[in-house]
Amino acid sequence: MKVVAALLLLVPLLSCRAVPLAPFHPLDPRVIDCDDPESEEAAAIALNYINAHHPHGYKYALNIIEKIKVLPRRPSGEIFELELDLLETVCHIVNPLPAENCTVRPRTDHVVEGDCEVKLLKLEGSFSVLSIKCHSTPDSVEDITQICPDCPVLALLNDTQVINAVDLALSEYNRRPDGAYVKLLEIGRAQIQHFPDIVSVEFAVVVTNCSAKDAQDHADDCQLLPTDLAQFGFCNAAVLTKNNITVSCAIYEHQPGVTHHQLIHNHLGGQLPTLVQGFKHHDLRHFYHGSVDDTSESSSAEASVSPQPAIPVVKRAVEAVLDPTVPPSPVGSGPTHPLCPGRIRHFQV
Numbered sequence: 001m002k003v004v005a006a007l008l009l010l011v012p013l014l015s016c017r018a019v020p021l022a023p024f025h026p027l028d029p030r031v032i033d034c035d036d037p038e039s040e041e042a043a044a045i046a047l048n049y050i051n052a053h054h055p056h057g058y059k060y061a062l063n064i065i066e067k068i069k070v071l072p073r074r075p076s077g078e079i080f081e082l083e084l085d086l087l088e089t090v091c092h093i094v095n096p097l098p099a100e101n102c103t104v105r106p107r108t109d110h111v112v113e114g115d116c117e118v119k120l121l122k123l124e125g126s127f128s129v130l131s132i133k134c135h136s137t138p139d140s141v142e143d144i145t146q147i148c149p150d151c152p153v154l155a156l157l158n159d160t161q162v163i164n165a166v167d168l169a170l171s172e173y174n175r176r177p178d179g180a181y182v183k184l185l186e187i188g189r190a191q192i193q194h195f196p197d198i199v200s201v202e203f204a205v206v207v208t209n210c211s212a213k214d215a216q217d218h219a220d221d222c223q224l225l226p227t228d229l230a231q232f233g234f235c236n237a238a239v240l241t242k243n244n245i246t247v248s249c250a251i252y253e254h255q256p257g258v259t260h261h262q263l264i265h266n267h268l269g270g271q272l273p274t275l276v277q278g279f280k281h282h283d284l285r286h287f288y289h290g291s292v293d294d295t296s297e298s299s300s301a302e303a304s305v306s307p308q309p310a311i312p313v314v315k316r317a318v319e320a321v322l323d324p325t326v327p328p329s330p331v332g333s334g335p336t337h338p339l340c341p342g343r344i345r346h347f348q349v
């Protein structure tokens with residue numbers, strides 16, 4: 001990352017090599033602390049972007065700013081590189097609540113932690129996202145059993161008991177006398193408690209054009225509402241036996257412009273997507289923006305919405321890596337260390 005960052009400084013040189021230039025003085029990074037308001041602003045912009053664009057699972061909250069580096073960019077602006085630790089909240093991405101208003105899961109509820117490397121451009125006081133690369137992992141089972149021996153841990157999303165529990169809960173919900181018939185969109189997470197076995201599941205649903213009552217006879221004819229009316233919901237359920245099911249769902253009002261088309265595309269084929277086979281959570285690594293090292297496999301249509309035409313800067317930096325005529329990068333001697341990592345907002349995982 002250091003090399004690419006240093007090469008960004010060379011970009012203006014490369015693009016106008018014919019023009020005589022003043023002797024090249026590499027500009028030094030500017031040192032700011034992880035808890036500096038400017039770092040927090042950059043982190044908040046990156047987090048908003050992640051929450052608005054990652055296509056599966058839950059919204060995340062900022063836990064710790066691990067690292068920050070601010071590099072000058074010629075002819076103007078600065079590049080911010082940050083490493084962020086995030087924590088999964090209880091809000092699924094279909095929940096319209098802003099992530100700031102979403103509760104972070106307590107440690108005993110088998111938390112999922114996200115790690116992101118983000119790069120932003122600050123130009124004339126405003127930030128835009130250049131690239132984001134994340135992954136997420138559930139806390140270790142050993143950690144959970146240490147702080148809470150009886151807490152159920154996350155189960156595989158394709159576990160047979162989990163899938164059965166979701167089917168039962170959804171049928172139960174669709175048996176209510178009024179309201180719309182909903183279809184399963186994705187299973188968000190599941191936990192199985194033993195003796196007696198209680199399967200707790202969380203899942204996102206999408207609203208169809210049928211009432212729950214109509215659907216009892218011809219569920220196959222029920223189609224999703226058109227995108228300009230699209231409605232989503234989220235359910236929590238606990239299933240003990242097929243006669244002992246507790247399920248509650250929140251159906252959200254239509255959000256103009258929100259289609260979750262990738263979520264629908266990946267999940268409504270009938271089969272459980274390969275994305276979750278053998279996994280206990282929806283990994284943030286499936287979300288990828290502004291690829292520097294190109295593994296285009298996971299770059300999605302939803303993730304390619306760029307607020308600024310800033311990406312070419314990064315692409316040129318990649319070309320520069322390949323250009324043998326470029327002299328070795330003048331890596332800055334690095335001034336004093338910033339105060340990092342920053343404060344822990346929730347808890348250390």
Ligand SMILES: *[C@@H]1O[C@H](CO)[C@@H](O)[C@H](O)[C@H]1NC(C)=O
Nearest residue numbers: 095096097098099100101102
């Ligand atoms: C989110 O939280 C803020 C601050 O607590 C509050 O003012 C706002 O009304 C909340 N928004 C929603 C949609 O609940």
Ligand SMILES: *[C@@H]1O[C@H](CO)[C@@H](O)[C@H](O)[C@H]1NC(C)=O
Nearest residue numbers: 209210211214221222223224
């Ligand atoms: C739902 O939409 C489908 C396809 O447009 C249509 O065939 C069906 O009759 C609709 N059902 C209701 C209850 O409107």
Ligand SMILES: *[C@@H]1O[C@H](CO)[C@@H](O)[C@H](O)[C@H]1NC(C)=O
Nearest residue numbers: 196198240241243244245246
């Ligand atoms: C369902 O199971 C719970 C927990 O064991 C129990 O308290 C409750 O009475 C059961 N309800 C029914 C309807 O069997």
Ligand SMILES: *[C@@H]1O[C@H](CO)[C@@H](O)[C@H](O)[C@H]1NC(C)=O
Nearest residue numbers: 156158159160276277278279
């Ligand atoms: C879940 O997926 C994994 C990985 O594909 C597979 O090995 C496992 O057998 C699946 N479990 C069930 C119950 O289908």
